[in-house]
Amino acid sequence: MTTPQLPALLDAFPALTPCLRTATLLGPAPGTPGPHESSVGGPPLWPADEPWPHCRQPHLVHVREALTDAEREEWQAVERRRGQRHRPGDPHVLTAGEAATQSRIMDGGSLDQVAWERVRLVPRTPAGDGLPMVPVLQLRAADAPALDWPPGTDLLQLLWCPQDHAEPEGQPRYWGPVVELRYRAAADVGETAPVPPVPGGAKDVYLPAPCRLDPAEVLDLPEQDELPAGLYERIEEWAEERDLEYDRVLGCLPGWKAGGWPSWHLTDFTALDCRCGARMRLLLTLGSGGAPGLNVGRYGELRVFRCPEDPHHPVRLNVQ
Template sequence: MTRTTPPRPVDIAAVFPEIAPLARTATRLHPRPGTPGVHDSSIGGPLLWPSDEPWPVCGESHENGGDFTRLDVERRRRRILSAAWGRTRKGEQFAITPEERAELDRLDKEYADPDTPATMLAVAQLFMREVPDLVGPPGADVLQLLWCPRDHGPHYCPSPVLRWRRSADVTDVLAEQPEPDVMEYDTYLPVPCVLHPEQVVEYPYADFLPGDLEERIRTWEESSGYDYFSELSIADGWKVGGYAAWNLTDPYPMLCDDCGADMDLLVKVDSGEWDGAESWRPLEDAGPESEFHEHPNRSEPTQITIGRGYALWIFTCPVSFDHPHGVSMQ
C-alpha cells in the first residue's frame, strides 16, 4: 500500500512567493511492520552483505550506564505484548493471560551482560531506486545503516555506521547476520519494517530563512493560526534528504571533521511518524481504526526512541563520501 502525506493546510509559497526557490524534496520512508528480505529496502530487516566482508564492531568507548536488555528477550516481550494488545478491545481492560503476565515478569528478571562484544546492529537498508532523494557515491545503489545500540558521547545515543555498496557486487550473501547480544535500551532495536517511500516538499528551518522572512512568517502565524515549523517546513518521521531541524539545541554548524565543509542531511531516524496533531499522518493510516489495540502503535511502527522522543539526524560531507558522517540529536 502506498502512503500519502495529506496536503499541507496552506501553500506557504503562495503566501510568501520568495520562499518558493528554497523548496527542496525529501523522501519520507513510511516504515510499517513487515517481513523484508535482503533485496528489499527496510528498517530492521536483513542487509545485503557480502559473506567475505567482516561485520562491523563498535570501537568507541561505552559507559554502559543504561538499562541493558538482551535482544532475544526484547523480541519475545514484544511478541507477548502484541498478542495481548491484539485481543484487547479499546476501552476494555488489558487482555493479558496469567501465563503471559508470568512470562513477562520472568523476562524482566533476565540478566543482560553489558560486557559482551559491541557488535553492530542492522538498522536500515535503502535502495536508491526506491528512495529518490538518496544521493550516494558513484556506482553505489544501496545505503546500509548499522548502529551500536549503546549510548555514546556527546549525544548519548546509538553510534551509526554507513556502508554504501553496489548491490550487483554482492553475489555471495552473508547467510547468518551477526548482531549484538545486548543493547543499552530496548528502544534501540527496530521492529522489522518494509518501506513505502514518498517524496514531499520541504522548506528551511525558520532560523535559516533569508532576510526578514522569518519575522514576517511569525507575524503571519499569529494572525492565521498556522504553524510553520510543525506543519509547513520539515516532515515528521523517518526521511532521506530535505532540510534538518534544530528545535532542541538551536542551529549549530554541522561541519566535516576532515575538510570543514558544511555537511548535507542524509537521513533522519525518528522516534515517531507523526505527532498528536496528525498533520503528517498519511491518508491511508487515518482509518478505519480496528476495534482492538495495535502494538506497535500505528504512529511508532519501528519502536525506535531516540532520547526523549527526539530524532537522530545523520549528515554526510558533500566533498567526499569517504569523509566521516556527522550526527545531531533534535
C-alpha cells in the first residue's frame, strides 16, 4: 500500500528517496485476538515462569483538600471586590495582589467552588510490589517484517501502567503511562501466564479495547525539520499546486504504526538521544480514538523511540 501521490512526489524530488522508511500501519479493528496473534489490548504470549511487569513509579493522583474558613473568606472577598469593579467587556480583571491570593489558595491545583475544595495532582508511590501493567500491543514479526528485529526474536510486546506519571525515570519532559517492552521468540514460550486483573485506579483512557490488527506496509517520509534544508518549502509549493497535503498524508503517516517517521506538529522537532549517545529512531506510534479507544496526551499519539545501536537500551517516550 502506497499513498497514490508518492511516486510523483519522488519523481519531482529525488532527494527524498534516501529519506524513505518502510513503516507498517497497524490498522487496529475490533476483535477477540488470541495470545498467538498480533493485537492491541489482547492477551500477550507471556511465559508462565516470567514475572509479570509491575510499575513502582509514583502515580499522579487527584487529591482534594477542604479550604479553611479563612481561605474561603479570602477567596470570596476577592470575588466580591471583582464583582463590584465589573465593567462591560472587562469582567475578569483581578489586581496583581488578588491574583496572587487566589493562586496561593489554589497551591498549584484548581478550586472546586461547589465543594470548596482544592484539587491537586500529587505523585503517590504505589505500595508493595507496585501495580501490574496492562497489555497494550503485541506484534508478530510476520506482521511487521520491516522493523529491525533483534536476532532470534519474532514477537514484540508493549505493556504499560495505565496511570499518569510526571517525568518518570529516564523520561524527561514526558507525562503519561510508564511503558515496558519485551522482545521474545514465540516458539520459546511454553505455558502462558494469565493476564492479571486491571489494578484499581487505572485510567479508562489507558485501557485499550481488544483489537486484532490489519497491518499494511507503507513508505513514510519525515517532517520538515528532518528533511534536507530548503526542500520542504519546495515540496509544499508542489503539493499546493496539486491541492495535496504533505504532512500526515505523504509524510509522518498518522495512527498506530511500527517504524516510519514521527510528526512534530505540537512542539518543534526534538532530537531524542540514547544515554549511549546514539540518535534514537521511531519504533512504535500508539494513537488515540478509533477501535482501541485510547486517549493519550489530549487525543494525541504516544511515540516510542529506540536506540539503533542496541534495542535493549531504555526506550524514550514522547507524546504529540
